[in-house]
Amino acid sequence: xxxxxxxAGLTVRYGGTPALDGVDLSxxxxxxxxxxxxxxxxxxxxxxxxxAVPPDGGAFTVYGVDPATPAGRLAVRRMLGYLPQTPGFxxxxxxxxxxxxxxxxxxxxxxxxxxxxxxRVLDQVGLADVRGRRIKRLSGGMRQRVALxxxxxxxxxxxxLDEPTVGLDPEQRMRFRELIAEAGEGRTVVLSTHQTEDVAxxxxxxxxxxxxxxxxxxxxxxxxxxxxxxVWSSTERAPGxxxxxxxxxGTFRNVGDPPTGADLLEPTLEDGYLLVLDEKPTxxxxxxxx
Amino acid sequence: MTWHVSEEDLRAYARGELxxxxxxxxxxxxGSCADCRAVLAAVSDPxxxxxxxxxxxxxxxAPRPGPGERLLVRLGVAAHTARLxxxxxxxxxxxxxxxxxxxxxxxxxxHAVDAPALFLALAPLLPLAAVALSxxxxxxxxxxxxxxxxxxxxxxxxxxxxxxxxxxxxLNCLAALALPGYGLLAFGWLLPALALTAAGLAxxxxxxxxxxxxxxxxxxxVLMAVAALHPxxxxxxxxxxxxxxxxxxxxxxxxxxxxxxxxxDAKPC
Numbered sequence: 001x002x003x004x005x006x007x008a009g010l011t012v013r014y015g016g017t018p019a020l021d022g023v024d025l026s027x028x029x030x031x032x033x034x035x036x037x038x039x040x041x042x043x044x045x046x047x048x049x050x051x052a053v054p055p056d057g058g059a060f061t062v063y064g065v066d067p068a069t070p071a072g073r074l075a076v077r078r079m080l081g082y083l084p085q086t087p088g089f090x091x092x093x094x095x096x097x098x099x100x101x102x103x104x105x106x107x108x109x110x111x112x113x114x115x116x117x118x119x120r121v122l123d124q125v126g127l128a129d130v131r132g133r134r135i136k137r138l139s140g141g142m143r144q145r146v147a148l149x150x151x152x153x154x155x156x157x158x159x160x161l162d163e164p165t166v167g168l169d170p171e172q173r174m175r176f177r178e179l180i181a182e183a184g185e186g187r188t189v190v191l192s193t194h195q196t197e198d199v200a201x202x203x204x205x206x207x208x209x210x211x212x213x214x215x216x217x218x219x220x221x222x223x224x225x226x227x228x229x230x231v232w233s234s235t236e237r238a239p240g241x242x243x244x245x246x247x248x249x250g251t252f253r254n255v256g257d258p259p260t261g262a263d264l265l266e267p268t269l270e271d272g273y274l275l276v277l278d279e280k281p282t283x284x285x286x287x288x289x290x
Numbered sequence: 291m292t293w294h295v296s297e298e299d300l301r302a303y304a305r306g307e308l309x310x311x312x313x314x315x316x317x318x319x320x321g322s323c324a325d326c327r328a329v330l331a332a333v334s335d336p337x338x339x340x341x342x343x344x345x346x347x348x349x350x351x352a353p354r355p356g357p358g359e360r361l362l363v364r365l366g367v368a369a370h371t372a373r374l375x376x377x378x379x380x381x382x383x384x385x386x387x388x389x390x391x392x393x394x395x396x397x398x399x400x401h402a403v404d405a406p407a408l409f410l411a412l413a414p415l416l417p418l419a420a421v422a423l424s425x426x427x428x429x430x431x432x433x434x435x436x437x438x439x440x441x442x443x444x445x446x447x448x449x450x451x452x453x454x455x456x457x458x459x460x461l462n463c464l465a466a467l468a469l470p471g472y473g474l475l476a477f478g479w480l481l482p483a484l485a486l487t488a489a490g491l492a493x494x495x496x497x498x499x500x501x502x503x504x505x506x507x508x509x510x511x512v513l514m515a516v517a518a519l520h521p522x523x524x525x526x527x528x529x530x531x532x533x534x535x536x537x538x539x540x541x542x543x544x545x546x547x548x549x550x551x552x553x554x555d556a557k558p559c
Contacts, residue, residue, distance in 0.1 A: 050438045054557055070552060077440045088431025090377060097353040101377055101432070105439035105446075109370040111310065115352050132353075150435060 001028040004188040005049065005158065009058030012044050012212075019044040021212035022058065031184035033203035033220075034192040035273055041212040042192040043085055043162055049190065050082040050160045062158050078107070081156035085163050087147035091136035095127055095146045098135060102150040121149040125179055141172035148179060159183055161191040165198055177202045196270040199223075206269075208276050216276045220269055227267030227275050232258040242278045295319055295326050297333060304334035311363050314355070371449065374441075377432075378424050378453040385423070386457065389416055393465040406472045407521075410528055411514035413462045413479035418486045418503050418510075420454035426499025443554035447491070455487065478528035481536035486510055488543035495550040 005027040012020040020041045034042050047053040049060065051067050059068060067076040089098055099118045108114040122131045125145040135143060144164065151159060164180065165173045173195075181202045183189055193199065199206050199220055206223050208216035216223055234252045237244050241254035255271050256278075258264065295303070295316045302308040303316050320326050355363070355372070362372040392412070400409045425447050427433045436446060462483070466476040486506050493502030517525035526532045 052434065052438050070555065073555065074440055074442075077438055080438060082435060082438050084434040087435060088433070090431060093377075094353060098432075100353060101373060102435060102439065104370045104373050105436050105441045107440050109368070111369055114370075147435075 001030075004028055005060065005062050005190070007049075007058065007060035010045070010048055010055045010060060011057035012041075012048060012053060013056050018212050020048065020055070023209075023212070023214055025207060025214065025217065027188050027190060028205070029184075029186060029188050030204040031180060031189045031191065031202050032205040032207060033199035034190060034207050034209060035194075035196065035199060036192075036209035037277065040209045042209055044212075045209065046160050046162045046190065046192055050080060051076055052082075076158075079157045081151035081154070081159045083147050083151040083159075083161040083164055085166075087143075087150075089135045089143065089146070092134060094132050094134055095122060095138065095142075095149070096131040098146055099149050099153055103153045106154040108154060117153055117155075118149075121152045124152065124182075125149045126175065141168050144168060144172075144176070145179075148176070152183060157187055159187055159189040159191075161189065163192050163194070165193060165195060173198075196268075196273055200269045208273060210277055215279070216272075223272040223276065224267055224269045225272070227255065227271035229264060230258065230275055231255050231265045231267045231271045232262035233265050234262070243274045293319070294323065294329075297329055300326065300330050301333050304330060310369055311360060314360075374446065374449050375453045378450045385420070386461070389420070389458065389461055392416070393461055397465050397468045400469060405521075406469065406475060407514075407518065407525055407528075409465065409469065409476070410479050410525070411511075411517075413465070414483035414486050414510060415507055416462060417455055417458040417483045418490050418507055420458040421451050421487050422490060422494070422499055422503035424450040424454040426494075428500060444551035447554055451487075451491065459483065475524075475528065478533065481533050481540065482510070482527050485536040485540040485543065488540045488547060492543045492547040492550065495547070495553040 003026040005025075007023060007025050010020050010023040011018060023041075023045060034045065036042050044053065048055050049062075051073055054068075059066060061067075062076045062079060065072050065075045065079075067073040090101075093101065096118060099122060100114065103114045103118055108117060119128070119131070122128055125148050127142060127145055127149065130138065130142065135146060138146065144167070148161075148164065151161065161180065165176050168176060177198065180189060180191065184202070184204075191198070191203075203220055206216070206218065206220050207214055208223070216226070232238070232254050234244075234254055237246075237252050238254040238256070238259070240256060240259065241252075242256035244252050244254040244256075247253050253265065255274050299308060299312060299316060300320075303313070303320070308316055320330060355369075356376060359372045359376045362375060363369050367375070393416075396409050396412055400406055423429050425433070427437075430436070437443060459480070462479060463477075466479070469476040490503030490506040493506060494500075496502070497505065513527065514525065517523075517527070527536065
């Protein structure tokens with residue numbers, strides 16, 4: 001699959017502290033999930049890719065365009081849909097007015113065509129019936145869908161979604177996953193999340209970020225496979241486990257290096273994620289791929 | 291119903307060639323006037339009529355432009371620019387009401403104690419504050435989304451500035467007109483207001499949307515506090531020399547702002 005977004009050595013420092021520390025990546029069409037603990041640099045990386053924060057070091061291209069110059073930045077922004085971590089709204093706007101306002105900012109200046117496009121994306125996110133309702137009267141899940149509609153308006157090729165499923169109930173989260181999976185057809189979508197289920201269910205690619213560095217870059221199946229032979233069950237908390245917790249059946253599920261003869265279990269994506277996070281990277285050799 | 295859409299306009303409407311704002315009037319009117327619908331049917335071919343109804347249906351659930359937005363379009367502002375202008379946060383009623391309250395209170399105090407310097411010191415700060423509060427990640431809820439759209443950050447800043455300045459200078463002018471006894475002196479705030487606003491914006495490119503205008507506002511407040519120590523004299527800023535300096539500062543700051551315009555786009559967050 002062709003590389004659509006590629007980055008080399010991306011570095012961002014906040015007051016001398018590196019938030020991103022030499023991130024290399026290459027994305028393709030489809031949905032890429034960005035996993036990592038709080039403070040890993042996920043939001044900073046997404047802000048850089050969305051051209052909201054210029055990197056202090058390194059460079060990246062989106063569909064071959066480098067946003068380092070004013071002309072390049074404009075070209076990238078014309079391809080971009082961005083859902084920030086905490087999207088803000090003018091609360092007195094209706095859902096239609098808000099998406100229409102963003103559409104104007106995205107240079108859709110013809111009124112008729114713009115309104116058709118706004119209706120299309122509001123239909124796509126399932127808000128056709130409430131498009132005339134003021135945003136302050138919408139539920140949290142609906143507001144999140146309004147923000148997604150604003151990201152989708154203008155049919156961008158590159159979608160950057162920062163924790164799109166946070167704060168949603170399970171049903172809304174499922175609906176959102178369907179929307180994002182649909183959006184990933186023929187587009188490059190990168191999203192950050194704390195939910196390993198999000199990645200397992202909708203991403204064809206996963207990047208694990210910790211301390212501003214890429215710890216893993218590969219497929220969800222590859223990340224799961226990292227934990228093969230490292231997950232076992234025990235009746236007591238295993239002292240050598242890197243992570244362990246009591247399950248609903250009363251036994252402990254342990255992740256780490258199992259003792260000889262341990263009762264091995266099928267690993268999950270979360271097991272692989274925990275193992276990758278726990279590995280102490282050696283300078284220059286920390287990235288693992290699958 | 292006494293007013294009807296002219297046949298010529300109905301023909302243009304049927305062809306989809308009627309432009310706003312007449313289009314909005316026709317859409318609303320045709321929906322409620324059987325006579326005009328009959329004329330429209332007579333001058334339209336059936337396919338065009340179906341398209342017209344489809345358009346009318348779409349119009350009915352499209353957002354209705356508010357009075358301010360309609361006025362701007364009538365004045366010749368492009369409809370999409372009018373949308374951006376009227377989304378300026380400080381054009382909300384709550385902000386306008388607060389500024390009006392402050393100005394009315396100040397004018398009453400000036401009348402009571404015959405101290406025009408109070409009004410002259412306060413009035414330049416209001417446009418500066420309005421502009422500072424109109425654009426930036428802290429106070430504009432949609433800033434982060436807007437900042438990465440293709441609309442240039444400087445253009446959006448200027449659109450917001452025009453909207454905030456127009457509203458704020460207009461209110462200041464009304465307040466000055468309520469102080470007729472002081473003649474032209476009551477308008478002595480205008481050039482300092484422009485100088486402070488331009489300087490605040492120019493500094494905000496480097497220092498951010500709060501610190502830049504904040505420093506400029508702070509410097510003005512100190513200047514006025516020092517002047518208040520000598521109440522017998524007109525503060526230097528409102529003398530001919532002071533007004534000339536303010537005009538020069540406004541011009542220099544505007545040039546500087548233009549020089550650094552790309553900063554608003556390159557590093558928005």
